Amino acid sequence: MGTHNKLQRWFGAAAVLAVGLAGCGGDDNATPGSAAPGAYAAETVTVKALDNTFDAETLTIAPGTKVVWENRGRNDHDILVAEPGGAETFGVTKADFAPKATYAHTFTKPGTYAYFCSLHGTKDKGMIGKVVVTGGDETAAQPSVSTVAPSSSNATTAPADGPATLAVPGDFATIQAAVDAATPGDLVLISPGTYNEAVNVTTDNLTLRGLDRNTVILDGQLKLDNGIRVLGAKGVAVENMTATNYTANGFFWTGVDGYRGSYLNAYRTGDYGVYAFDSINGQLDHVYAAGSPDAGVYIGQCYPCNAVIDRVVSEHNGLGYSGTNSGGNLLIVNSTFRNNRAGIVPNSGSYEMCYPERETTIVGNVVYSNNQPDTAAIDVAMLAMGNGILSAGGISNIIERNLVYDHDKSGIGLVPFLEEDPNDEIPGDDELKMTCAEQKKIPVTQPDGALLWDSKHNRVVGNVLENNRAADVLLASVGSDLAMLGNCVQDNSLTTTAPNALQDLAPCSGAGSGDWNAGAYNIAAWLTEQKPPAQDWKTAPLPALTAQENMPSAATAPPNPAVNVPAKVDLATIQVPAKP
Amino acid sequence: MKRTLRAGSLAFALVAAGCAADPSHEHGAHVNTANGAPDRVITGPQGGRGQFVVECALSHQAQDDPIVFPGRPGQSHLHDFFGNTTTSAASTLASLHAGGSTCEQALDRAAYWSPALIRAGQVVPAIKSTAYYRAGPDVDPTTVVAYPQGLAMIAGNAAATKPQDPAVLAWTCGTSGERATAPPVCSASRKLRMVVTFPDCWNGRDLDTASHIDHLAYSRAGQCPPEKPVPIPQLQFTIEYDHAGPTDELRLASGSTMSGHADFVNAWDPGKLQSEVELCIHRNIVCGITSGRRTG
Numbered sequence A: 001m002g003t004h005n006k007l008q009r010w011f012g013a014a015a016v017l018a019v020g021l022a023g024c025g026g027d028d029n030a031t032p033g034s035a036a037p038g039a040y041a042a043e044t045v046t047v048k049a050l051d052n053t054f055d056a057e058t059l060t061i062a063p064g065t066k067v068v069w070e071n072r073g074r075n076d077h078d079i080l081v082a083e084p085g086g087a088e089t090f091g092v093t094k095a096d097f098a099p100k101a102t103y104a105h106t107f108t109k110p111g112t113y114a115y116f117c118s119l120h121g122t123k124d125k126g127m128i129g130k131v132v133v134t135g136g137d138e139t140a141a142q143p144s145v146s147t148v149a150p151s152s153s154n155a156t157t158a159p160a161d162g163p164a165t166l167a168v169p170g171d172f173a174t175i176q177a178a179v180d181a182a183t184p185g186d187l188v189l190i191s192p193g194t195y196n197e198a199v200n201v202t203t204d205n206l207t208l209r210g211l212d213r214n215t216v217i218l219d220g221q222l223k224l225d226n227g228i229r230v231l232g233a234k235g236v237a238v239e240n241m242t243a244t245n246y247t248a249n250g251f252f253w254t255g256v257d258g259y260r261g262s263y264l265n266a267y268r269t270g271d272y273g274v275y276a277f278d279s280i281n282g283q284l285d286h287v288y289a290a291g292s293p294d295a296g297v298y299i300g301q302c303y304p305c306n307a308v309i310d311r312v313v314s315e316h317n318g319l320g321y322s323g324t325n326s327g328g329n330l331l332i333v334n335s336t337f338r339n340n341r342a343g344i345v346p347n348s349g350s351y352e353m354c355y356p357e358r359e360t361t362i363v364g365n366v367v368y369s370n371n372q373p374d375t376a377a378i379d380v381a382m383l384a385m386g387n388g389i390l391s392a393g394g395i396s397n398i399i400e401r402n403l404v405y406d407h408d409k410s411g412i413g414l415v416p417f418l419e420e421d422p423n424d425e426i427p428g429d430d431e432l433k434m435t436c437a438e439q440k441k442i443p444v445t446q447p448d449g450a451l452l453w454d455s456k457h458n459r460v461v462g463n464v465l466e467n468n469r470a471a472d473v474l475l476a477s478v479g480s481d482l483a484m485l486g487n488c489v490q491d492n493s494l495t496t497t498a499p500n501a502l503q504d505l506a507p508c509s510g511a512g513s514g515d516w517n518a519g520a521y522n523i524a525a526w527l528t529e530q531k532p533p534a535q536d537w538k539t540a541p542l543p544a545l546t547a548q549e550n551m552p553s554a555a556t557a558p559p560n561p562a563v564n565v566p567a568k569v570d571l572a573t574i575q576v577p578a579k580p
Numbered sequence B: 001m002k003r004t005l006r007a008g009s010l011a012f013a014l015v016a017a018g019c020a021a022d023p024s025h026e027h028g029a030h031v032n033t034a035n036g037a038p039d040r041v042i043t044g045p046q047g048g049r050g051q052f053v054v055e056c057a058l059s060h061q062a063q064d065d066p067i068v069f070p071g072r073p074g075q076s077h078l079h080d081f082f083g084n085t086t087t088s089a090a091s092t093l094a095s096l097h098a099g100g101s102t103c104e105q106a107l108d109r110a111a112y113w114s115p116a117l118i119r120a121g122q123v124v125p126a127i128k129s130t131a132y133y134r135a136g137p138d139v140d141p142t143t144v145v146a147y148p149q150g151l152a153m154i155a156g157n158a159a160a161t162k163p164q165d166p167a168v169l170a171w172t173c174g175t176s177g178e179r180a181t182a183p184p185v186c187s188a189s190r191k192l193r194m195v196v197t198f199p200d201c202w203n204g205r206d207l208d209t210a211s212h213i214d215h216l217a218y219s220r221a222g223q224c225p226p227e228k229p230v231p232i233p234q235l236q237f238t239i240e241y242d243h244a245g246p247t248d249e250l251r252l253a254s255g256s257t258m259s260g261h262a263d264f265v266n267a268w269d270p271g272k273l274q275s276e277v278e279l280c281i282h283r284n285i286v287c288g289i290t291s292g293r294r295t296g
Helices: A002-011 A014-022 A175-181 A379-384 A436-440 A523-528 B002-016 B093-097 B270-282
Strands: A044-049 A058-061 A065-071 A102-107 A111-121 A126-133 A165-168 A187-190 A193-195 A199-201 A207-210 A216-219 A226-231 A236-246 A249-254 A257-269 A272-277 A280-290 A295-300 A307-310 A313-315 A319-324 A330-333 A336-338 A342-347 A360-363 A366-368 A389-392 A398-400 A403-407 A410-415 A417-419 A451-453 A459-461 A464-468 A471-475 A488-490 B052-062 B079-083 B111-115 B117-119 B122-124 B126-134 B152-156 B169-173 B192-197 B234-241 B250-252 B261-265
Touching (some): A058 A065, A175 A187, A236 A249, A295 A307, A319 A379, A342 A366, A342 A379, A379 A389, B052 B270, B111 B126, B126 B270
Parallel strands (some): A165 A187, A187 A207, A207 A236, A226 A249, A249 A272, A257 A280, A280 A307, A307 A330, A319 A342, A336 A366, A342 A389
Antiparallel strands (some): A464 A471, B052 B079, B052 B126, B079 B111, B117 B250
16 A cells, blocks of 8 residues: 555656656756846857948848857957937947957947947948847848858857857856857857856867856855866866865866866865866966865866866865876876865776876976965865875876975875875886876786875975974885985975985985984874864865965956966976075 | 565564564675676776766665655665665655755765674664766766666665675775775775676666666667667766775674665756766766865
8 A cells, every 4th residue: 555655646747747758958057147148049240340340231130149240350440339318238449359359348228329440430421330130020030141040049150250258257157058058169258247157168169268266156055066067178277267166076077188277266165175086188377276184176987087286375274275096197287285184196996997196297386384284174175284295106107396384294205195095006117107197007906905195206496495393305105114215306495304314225327325214203103193083075164265366367368278388387497486 | 576575574574573673684685697797897096087076975764765665664674875865665756856965066965875884783883975987887878878767876885795896896995996805904094895786778668667677777888789779878886995904803884894885866956967978978078086085
């Protein structure tokens, strides 16, 4: 009988069932302020601003069509309405319409709208143009010479005319709507405002850009998962905006080839601030990240990653930077990691693929005061607390010319990671040059017990270290012979090391000498130390958030998909940074 | 059907006799032995296959089972409920949709539950659950269909008195790849987990059946059987308990630790579930990883 009741209960939902199977898309995102342009219908036509004419000069469109003007000339131009006071207000100044810039306006009201370029014409002579918006009920546009048929709903841009700019909320009420309408190469340009959205991107080569980094805010309201999530789409760049209050990540690329995150703020997030997983050929620059229990900035599961982290500030996170099983032309340069539980923590482990972490290059960073007791923190952050740059089971990392000071434990530590719950054996040296894709094909062997991932073959050279209270440079293992791990330490400005006199014991050039047991460090004690409790990421205190530098020319710079990333970094020119 | 009803009657008799609070009573209410097991134990590192993952805190405990004992509160063994905050014997799809969620993914309002873990007469607190959603082993991920709203599933055999196939029910420590048929001794930093793997094929018609399993099956060699031809995401559901160390006194509210099982009723936000299936499973993208290491 109970069963019968039960069946009725669940079967009562047949209507919902049908909806579920029909595929009702991810419209869980809330909508920011402005109303949806009802007939946006993703119809876009392009007008070229040439030197010095508009082509087409007269455009006839249906209501709801977006007109994108592109400056294809070498001159500055502008667009002014010839008869102000009409039903449509549009136009752009020369500052925002430099060569290669675009301007878009969606016309919803029938009428004829004349415009001109004040630099190369007058209201009725020279560089002039006209948009005719047809009446609401007619079907065919007027067959004038210059009529341009709106493109189909799935082709927002006019492909032959190059990328379009899709304005939010001007053309599309939500970022997701603009992203869904965009085609490869387009720019989604977001005006200041708060957007309660979790945006998914699956189209290649888009540029998503905020007009102002500090006031274009994606807010997950502690309920939505990711601010912007790029899933397998190549070459997607995200620029000049803020994401906060997301239960997973602020900005997230997964499974992509080509990514760039620039001039981004990410704070108060449940996992990571800016997160690139299983992705290659990337760049994260001018990022500010605070308030995540895991890492503010993370690149993981890639080899070779071929990626650059440059001019990032990461603070008040569990970890400033973390990268599990990443490396291979992976550079972390010119950045600041401060007041996290731990600063820069490349690490190895078999719960994700492509172990071990290897060949990360860490140069020219300022790393200080990573002892912060009141952050959210995953357990690795608790374990790593009080360390500046900590290789936890990393191999062949290069740590050079960093300024590292004020840590309760080490300034630079090369330590093992004890993995109590492994999923595979530690690979042999023959796997270290295999790509991540190749490594994924190797069957796993379940270990019998815990694994110890030692830090090996790392170079610590030319760093400046002060006031790191366990040791400025610390090498440790549990049971392995430190002298055989191949790490070297040379030409650093430092006061203390563990073991003692590391620069004599393990120089990078020439043979070392001395006693490895003198001043050896008991790393196992970290496992049982009490640490200040992890805070809830939703309520953990954050530093006062100050306005961050905007990207140059956000309003006018052309789309810039992540197709030639990372930018080349000239490591040789990077000096030890000055103390802030 | 008959077995279910008889089991229900037994449970009712126990309640009437005032024994319901004693978790040692094993009533075998779940009938779940016929739909087999995955081809292989699903384990190993994450990150190689498309998945989406939801972690949910423990919501509440009750001797309710909305699948097996609907409308009859207090008649089941003690369950830990995760996800939907309102799950009870009185639950309907509408009530679940109106409920809250303990999940980090707030749009997951599914009801998940499993028998409480007991040690020496004391309930061992469940810390959280982790639900991994993936295509079944070797199943073409582009063919996977989101669960219909209200789909009811049970995995594992609550009446088992012998070890179950570890491809369906297993125990482990932390996120280890080990899969044991009995609880292993775990360290305090990698606590005990129960791992239950649900069927990944559906008959395309019934949200539930009298046996609670006949509408579902496990795929074989990447194929769903003809009578249950619809691939659905394979839900692997793990429960982390606040337990480390000796295991000799552990049992489940449903019986011994061999009686492990878990239940699921889909009340996800339909749009979000659909988009996660399309974005993460169809596209074979890793939408999330759990290291199981969050502490705050």
